[in-house]
Amino acid sequence: MSCPRPLIRLSPFTSPLTRRNPRILLGGSHQPTLLRYLEGWPKRNGKPAAFLIEFIDHSESLSRFANDRFDLAVVQAPSADEAEDFIKHLTRVARQGLITRG
Template identity: 55%
Template sequence: MSCPRPIVCLAPIPASPALRHPRILLLGHHQPTLLRCLDGWPRRGGRATAFVARFIAEPSALAGLADDSFELAVIQAPRGADVAAVIGHVVRVARQGLITVAAA
């Protein structure tokens, strides 16, 4: 049996002057795990590019974020009852709607 394919592939964000330092939302309690999801990303022209990360521990804080305020969101697996609300908010605040779920 072959290895399962990842559900979400991290795609490069289009280069533009406004995205010189892409903003990334990291949602969850275990920050080292969330950062490991970004290992090797983003790369432009064969070299690493700096990004601005914002950590949020509680999903309830997503409601106060502006639409399209991040290029990418990395989230820890939300509790079953919160999945729909968390995913809805993450897609709203992440410009490209790219999501990686990191197991806790």
Template identity: 70%
Template sequence: MNHPRPLVRLTPLAGQLSRRNPKILLGGSHQPTLLRYLDGWPRRQSGPHAFLIQFIDQQQSLEHFTNDQFDLAVVQAPSAERRDEVIRHLTRIARQGLITRS
């Protein structure tokens, strides 16, 4: 039986950011906790910059976002029924993603 090899990326995605102000999606009900996940997230080295943050409710669908719209997405763990849908859209819309239990 042949098993396809997983795609492995050896360089950090954040090191390849082309935007001066990274776009970040935070999805969940407790915004202060979600913001803490940004501590230490890499920023561009040269010149002024700011995160462009968009908050969504945990139950809101990610379907309407475009491919690679965000540099980083942090979402609270979805229910078992929504898990596959959320992961599919999260990998489509964000260059980096984190699913948290917060």
């Protein structure tokens, strides 16, 4: 079984982080797959860091999160009828994002 391929990258993963311990949102039903997208991210020049990860189910709304709450979001693709609203909230709550196939 192959890993889902990214559909949209909202900004490059190489952009600098603003926090020592980045906040990450993982959204979807298969959390181990979502965690694999974090392998090697970010390269930190040997500085210790801990990810602050929050998981949500793919059916949960992102509207409850504050602007720029997360440094990175990795989420499964929404359905076509939910995509516009979902992407609007995703770009609002996360500085960087990756949408994967579900």
